[in-house]
Amino acid sequence: MTRTVEELAGAVVAADGAAYERALERHAGLAKPPGSLGRLEDLGARLAAIAGRCPPPIPSSPAVVVAAADHGVHAQGVSDWPQEVTAAMVETVAAGGAAVNAIARTVGARVEVVDVGTLRLGPVPGGVHDERVRSGTRDLAVEPAMTIEECRAAIGAGARVAAELIDGGADLLVTGEVGIGNTTASAALIAAFTGAEPAEVTGKGANLDHERTPHKVEIVRTALARHAADTSVEARGSLGTLASLGGLEHAALVGVMLAGAAARIPVIVDGVITGAAALAAVALCPDVAGYLIAGHTSAEPGGRSLPDRLGEPALLDLRLRLGEGTGALLAVPLVQAAARVLTDMVTLADVTKTA
Ligand SMILES: Cc1cc2ncn([C@H]3O[C@H](COP(=O)(O)O)[C@@H](O)[C@H]3O)c2cc1C
Numbered sequence: 550m551t552r553t554v555e556e557l558a559g560a561v562v563a564a565d566g567a568a569y570e571r572a573l574e575r576h577a578g579l580a581k582p583p584g585s586l587g588r589l590e591d592l593g594a595r596l597a598a599i600a601g602r603c604p605p606p607i608p609s610s611p612a613v614v615v616a617a618a619d620h621g622v623h624a625q626g627v628s629d630w631p632q633e634v635t636a637a638m639v640e641t642v643a644a645g646g647a648a649v650n651a652i653a654r655t656v657g658a659r660v661e662v663v664d665v666g667t668l669r670l671g672p673v674p675g676g677v678h679d680e681r682v683r684s685g686t687r688d689l690a691v692e693p694a695m696t697i698e699e700c701r702a703a704i705g706a707g708a709r710v711a712a713e714l715i716d717g718g719a720d721l722l723v724t725g726e727v728g729i730g731n732t733t734a735s736a737a738l739i740a741a742f743t744g745a746e747p748a749e750v751t752g753k754g755a756n757l758d759h760e761r762t763p764h765k766v767e768i769v770r771t772a773l774a775r776h777a778a779d780t781s782v783e784a785r786g787s788l789g790t791l792a793s794l795g796g797l798e799h800a801a802l803v804g805v806m807l808a809g810a811a812a813r814i815p816v817i818v819d820g821v822i823t824g825a826a827a828l829a830a831v832a833l834c835p836d837v838a839g840y841l842i843a844g845h846t847s848a849e850p851g852g853r854s855l856p857d858r859l860g861e862p863a864l865l866d867l868r869l870r871l872g873e874g875t876g877a878l879l880a881v882p883l884v885q886a887a888a889r890v891l892t893d894m895v896t897l898a899d900v901t902k903t904a
């Protein structure tokens with residue numbers, strides 16, 4: 550079943566503030582000095598708000614969705630890598646040999662890779678979700694990257710994959726991506742949604758020669774000016790911004806976030822690409838914010854401002870700048886622990902009874 554953006558957004562209810570408060574109260578009475586579990590206490594309360602019950606369920610089936618697509622803006626020389634690397638990485642993830650696979654194995658997460666629009670001549674190989682909308686986006690520096698219909702189709706695809714995973718028992722979604730050139734689209738989205746200066750949010754991505762970073766900043770600036778000057782109805786609003794400046798994988802990740810929130814399941818955000826998608830998802834449906842957990846702070850410029858925009862600092866800062874979902878996956882045990890302490894711990898009253 551494919552749900553529209555409006556249907557998905559309409560199915561999202563605000564996270565439950567009363568369950569959040571009950572969890573904080575419960576924490577205050579557990580067998581520890583109140584507040585001594587630090588940010589894990591607030592995280593547990595957020596999980597209670599997400600599930601609408603306290604204690605919250607302990608996530609036991611995490612799944613990472615790696616959305617993949619190519620980018621027309623690659624023609625502007627914004628990445629040192631050939632576009633073939635995107636499809637090659639999709640195959641690598643499907644075969645289990647990428648960084649995301651190694652870390653997913655460590656934390657017991659399943660990995661699902663979704664091709665929403667890589668450049669490829671042959672068919673999508675086995676083990677990859679074939680949700681191709683088109684072969685790469687248009688060049689966002691010169692024209693809208695996607696039509697609204699293409700953007701909607703990619704959102705629907707991401708939501709469908711997420712819903713299948715949830716139906717199959719996934720109770721914690723993790724966002725990931727691959728797409729050569731996608732740090733340029735991400736910088737454009739972050740600047741558009743936050744008002745940040747392009748130079749503040751544009752970096753070397755996958756090791757772009759540092760002498761060419763000013764050119765990359767200029768491309769982002771050009772794209773923003775092109776979009777700002779676009780007075781068509783399609784260009785207006787959050788969906789218009791996503792279609793104009795984003796990638797197909799950003800749109801698919803918006804779908805994953807909407808579907809997770811609609812099912813009252815936490816969604817862990819990874820680096821600057823999934824973070825840019827998170828800004829779009831929250832712009833489309835503000836209540837989604839209550840379901841998003843910032844997993845880590847990317848070392849890419851723009852990474853630092855993102856978790857704050859999502860309402861709280863990220864859980865980890867390991868100076869990762871890879872994407873794929875790697876940083877978000879590393880936060881999975883923290884999320885599980887935050888829920889588990891609310892279930893497993895005895896109260897201070899229990900302890901003092903036996904003292
Ligand atoms: C081998 C390889 C594996 C990756 N895995 C994630 N990325 C990351 O780098 C790319 C974005 O950087 P840029 O905008 O500079 O092209 C995306 O594929 C992102 O997922 C990779 C990049 C490469 C080269």
Ligand SMILES: O=C(O)c1cccnc1
Nearest residue numbers: 754820821847870871872
């Ligand atoms: O933070 C990220 O997601 C990121 C940073 C650089 C390159 N690819 C991904």
